[in-house]
Amino acid sequence: MTAPLHDxxxxxxxxxxxxxxxxxxxxxxxxxxxxxxxxxxxxxxxxAGGVVVLLLVLVAAFAPLIVGxxxxxPNEFHEETIDPFFSTPKGSWGGISSDFLFGVxxxxxxxxxxxxxxxxxxxxxxxxxxxxxxxxxxxxxxxxAGYFGGWVDAVVSRVMDLLLAFPQLLFIIxxxxxxxxxxxxxxxxxxxxxxxxxxxGFFGWPYVGRIVRGQTLSLREREYVExxxxxxxxxxxxxxxxxxxxxxxxxxxxxTLMIPTNVLTEAAxxxxxxGVKPPTxxxxxxxxxxxxxxxxxxxxxxxxxxAIFVTVLAFNLFGDGVRxxxxxxxSR
Amino acid sequence: MTIPGQPSASxxxxxxxxxxxxxxxHFPITKGLLRRQSxxxxxxxxxxxxxxxxxxxxxxxxxGCGKSTMGRLITRLLEPTxxxxxxxxxxxxxxxxxxxxxxxxxxxxxxxxxxxxxNPRHTVGTIVGAPFRLQGITPEGGVKKxxxxxxxxxxxxxxHYNRYPHEFSxxxxxxxGIARALALKPKLVVADEPVSALDVxxxxxxxNLLDDLQEELGLTYVIIAHDLSVxxxxxxxxxxxxxxxxxxxxxxxxxxxxxxHPYTRALLSAxxxxxxxxxxxxxxxxxxxxxxxxxxxxxxCRFHTRCWKATEVCAxxxxxxxxxxxxxxxxCHHPEDGSDSGAxxxxx
Numbered sequence: 091m092t093a094p095l096h097d098x099x100x101x102x103x104x105x106x107x108x109x110x111x112x113x114x115x116x117x118x119x120x121x122x123x124x125x126x127x128x129x130x131x132x133x134x135x136x137x138a139g140g141v142v143v144l145l146l147v148l149v150a151a152f153a154p155l156i157v158g159x160x161x162x163x164p165n166e167f168h169e170e171t172i173d174p175f176f177s178t179p180k181g182s183w184g185g186i187s188s189d190f191l192f193g194v195x196x197x198x199x200x201x202x203x204x205x206x207x208x209x210x211x212x213x214x215x216x217x218x219x220x221x222x223x224x225x226x227x228x229x230x231x232x233x234x235a236g237y238f239g240g241w242v243d244a245v246v247s248r249v250m251d252l253l254l255a256f257p258q259l260l261f262i263i264x265x266x267x268x269x270x271x272x273x274x275x276x277x278x279x280x281x282x283x284x285x286x287x288x289x290x291g292f293f294g295w296p297y298v299g300r301i302v303r304g305q306t307l308s309l310r311e312r313e314y315v316e317x318x319x320x321x322x323x324x325x326x327x328x329x330x331x332x333x334x335x336x337x338x339x340x341x342x343x344x345x346t347l348m349i350p351t352n353v354l355t356e357a358a359x360x361x362x363x364x365g366v367k368p369p370t371x372x373x374x375x376x377x378x379x380x381x382x383x384x385x386x387x388x389x390x391x392x393x394x395x396x397a398i399f400v401t402v403l404a405f406n407l408f409g410d411g412v413r414x415x416x417x418x419x420x421s422r
Numbered sequence: 423m424t425i426p427g428q429p430s431a432s433x434x435x436x437x438x439x440x441x442x443x444x445x446x447x448h449f450p451i452t453k454g455l456l457r458r459q460s461x462x463x464x465x466x467x468x469x470x471x472x473x474x475x476x477x478x479x480x481x482x483x484x485x486g487c488g489k490s491t492m493g494r495l496i497t498r499l500l501e502p503t504x505x506x507x508x509x510x511x512x513x514x515x516x517x518x519x520x521x522x523x524x525x526x527x528x529x530x531x532x533x534x535x536x537x538x539x540x541n542p543r544h545t546v547g548t549i550v551g552a553p554f555r556l557q558g559i560t561p562e563g564g565v566k567k568x569x570x571x572x573x574x575x576x577x578x579x580x581x582h583y584n585r586y587p588h589e590f591s592x593x594x595x596x597x598x599g600i601a602r603a604l605a606l607k608p609k610l611v612v613a614d615e616p617v618s619a620l621d622v623x624x625x626x627x628x629x630n631l632l633d634d635l636q637e638e639l640g641l642t643y644v645i646i647a648h649d650l651s652v653x654x655x656x657x658x659x660x661x662x663x664x665x666x667x668x669x670x671x672x673x674x675x676x677x678x679x680x681x682x683h684p685y686t687r688a689l690l691s692a693x694x695x696x697x698x699x700x701x702x703x704x705x706x707x708x709x710x711x712x713x714x715x716x717x718x719x720x721x722x723c724r725f726h727t728r729c730w731k732a733t734e735v736c737a738x739x740x741x742x743x744x745x746x747x748x749x750x751x752x753x754c755h756h757p758e759d760g761s762d763s764g765a766x767x768x769x770x
Contacts, residue, residue, distance in 0.1 A: 120585075120586065120589065121545075121586060122542065122543060122586065122588075312538045312539075312541075313533040313534070313535055313538040313539035314538065314539050314540055314541040316494075316499055316531075316533065316539075317531070317533060317539050317540075317599070317602065318552065318556070319499055319519075320497055320499055320526065320529075320530065320531045321526055321530075321552060321553050321556045321557070321602075321606075322519070322522065322523035322526040322556050322557060323552075323556050324519055324520075325519075327556065332541055335541070335543035335544070336541070336542065336543050338543075
C-alpha cells in the first residue's frame with residue numbers, strides 16, 4: 091500500500107506549524123491520517139519496509155526499462171553460457187558475471203536477473219489485485235452484515251464460515267486445469283493470472299469481511315450514527331459517509347498484511363504448476379525448476395527464494411508499522 | 423427558562439407543539455432458532471403529555487426508567503409499539519425515513535456522550551455542516567459561513583472549522599453537538615442527558631448556553647436528565663418517570679416544594695444539601711431494593727414494591743395519572759397531600 095505514503099507526504103510537512111498554532115494563520119486540524127503519518131515516520135523499521143515496497147513496485151512497473159538497461163530479454167536463450175556436458179551454468183555462483191547479474195538458468199541460459207524482475211510483475215500484480223478483490227467484497231459484505239444484522243448477517247456469516255473452511259489450494263489447482271486457454275479476451279498467462287486473482291481474492295474476502303463486520307457492529311451503536319439519522323440521513327449515507335471512514339484504518343492495515351500472504355500463495359501455486367504458464371517468468375515457477383538442479387546450481391534456487399523473502403518481509407514490516415501508527419492504543 | 427411574554431403556566435394554554443398520547447415501546451426478547459418472542463422489555467409503557475411552545479419540559483428518573491427511550495421515540499429514532507405522537511398537529515407516529523426527513527428540520531436532538539456523538543473522522547465543519555447537506559439546504563452566504571456563525575453562537579472559535587473532534591475537550595465537543603442540533607433552526611430540541619458526561623464546572627456552562635439559546639432563538643426543549651438540580655435549573659415543567667410511566671407531572675416549583683408522589687419525595691430527599699446544619703434537619707427517605715425489571719413490571723402501581731405507603735389496592739389497581747391541582751398531575755393511590763383515592767374519585 092503506497093497510496094497513504096503519497097497522500098500524506100505533503101501534509102506531513104505542514105504538521106510542525108500546527109503544533110505551534112501560529113495566530114493569524116488559518117487553523118488546520120490534525121486529521122487522524124496526518125497523526126498516523128507522523129507516528130509512522132518515527133518507526134524506522136516500518137519506513138525501511140515501505141521503501142523496499144516502493145522499490146519493488148517501481149521495479150515491477152519499469153521492468154522492460156530495467157531489463158533493457160541491465161539484462162537480456164527474459165525469454166532469450168544463451169546456450170553459450172551453459173556447460174554442454176552438465177548443462178549447468180559455466181563459471182562459479184551460477185554464472186554470475188557483469189553481463190548476467192544474477193547468473194543464468196541451468197539448461198537454457200536465460201538471464202535470471204530479467205526473469206526475477208519480470209517475476210516481480212506477476213507476483214505483485216496478482217497479490218495487489220487479489221487483495222483489491224478481497225477488500226472490496228469483504229468491505230461491502232462485512233459492512234452490510236454488521237449494520238443490518240438479523241438474517242442478512244446470518245447468511246453472510248455462514249457463507250464466510252463456509253469459504254474459510256474451503257481447501258482453496260486444491261480448488262485452484264482443480265480449477266486451473268479446466269480453465270480454457272482464452273477467456274474474457276485474455277490469452278495464455280493472462281487467463282491464468284485473471285483466474286489466480288479472482289480465486290485468491292474470492293477466498294480472501296471472508297477474512298476482511300469478518301473484521302469489517304465486527305467493527306461495524308460496534309460502530310453502529312455510536313451516537314453519531316443516531317445523530318445522522320436524526321438529521322434525516324438514509325442508509326447509504328450512514329454506511330458510506332459515517333461508518334466507512336472509520337473502517338478505512340483497519341481495512342488498510344489488513345490489506346498491507348494480506349498482500350504478502352497473496353505473494354506466498356501465488357508463489358506456491360506457481361511452484362505447483364497452477365500459476366502463470368511458462369515461458370512467463372514467475373518466482374514460484376523458478377523455484378520449482380530449481381528443485382531438479384539445486385545440488386549443482388544452488389544460486390538458481392536462492393535468488394528467487396530471496397526475492398520472495400524480501401518482498402514478504404518488507405510488506406509485513408510496513409503493514410505492522412501502519413497498524414501501530416493507526417492504532418492509538420498500540421503498545422509501541 | 424421562559425420566553426418573555428410567553429408564561430408557561432398561562433391559564434389559556436397555547437396549542438401544544440408536541441402531543442404524546444399513550445406512547446408505548448416494548449423491545450421484544452427472542453429465543454431460540456426460530457426467534458420466537460418470549461417476552462418484552464417494557465421500556466416505555468403508556469406516556470401521555472404535551473409540550474407547549476417555548477417551554478422546557480424536564481424529564482427525570484432513575485437509570486433504566488425509559489427516559490432515553492422516550493426521547494428517541496419523540497425524535498422518531500425508534501418506532502413506537504403503540505400510541506400517537508403529534509408534532510404541530512401532524513401525526514408523525516409511523517412516518518418512515520423519507521417521510522420524517524422534512525420534520526427533522528423542526529425536531530433535533532442533543533446527545534449524551536460528546537465522545538461518541540461526533541464522528542472522529544470528520545472535521546467540525548463537516549459535522550456541523552451535515553444538516554445542510556442532508557436536508558439539501560444552502561444557507562445564506564454558503565455552508566461554511568453559516569457553520570462558522572453557528573460555532574460562534576455556541577461560544578467556539580469559528581477558526582476551528584477544520585479541526586477534528588479529538589482536538590476538543592468534552593465541553594467543547596458538547597457545544598459542537600449543540601451547534602449541529604441548532605443548524606436547521608429547529609422548533610423542538612430533545613436533549614438526552616446533555617450534561618451528565620461533563621465535569622460539574624462545564625455542566626453549568628453548557629446549561630447556561632442552552633438557556634441563552636432558548637431565549638435567543640425561541641426554542642422549546644425536552645431535557646432528559648437524572649440530575650435533579652440540573653432539571654430544577656432549566657425546566658418550566660417536570661415529568662418524573664418510574665419504570666416506563668410518568669408518575670408525576672407538574673410545574674417546577676410545586677414539584678420541588680410540594681411533591682405529591684412518594685417516589686418524587688424520595689428522589690428529592692436524595693439531592694445533596696451543601697449546608698451541614700440543614701442537612702442534619704432534613705428527612706432522608708431511603709428506598710429499599712432495586713428497580714424491578716421492566717421485563718416483568720409489578721402489578722398495579724409499579725412503585726408499590728418499594729413504597730412505604732403501599733396498601734393492598736396499590737398491588738391490585740394501577741393508579742391513573744390524574745390532575746389533582748391545576749397543572750399538577752400525579753399517578754398515586756395515596757398522594758402526599760393526604761387526599762386518598764376514594765376522596766379523589768369525587769374530585770375528578
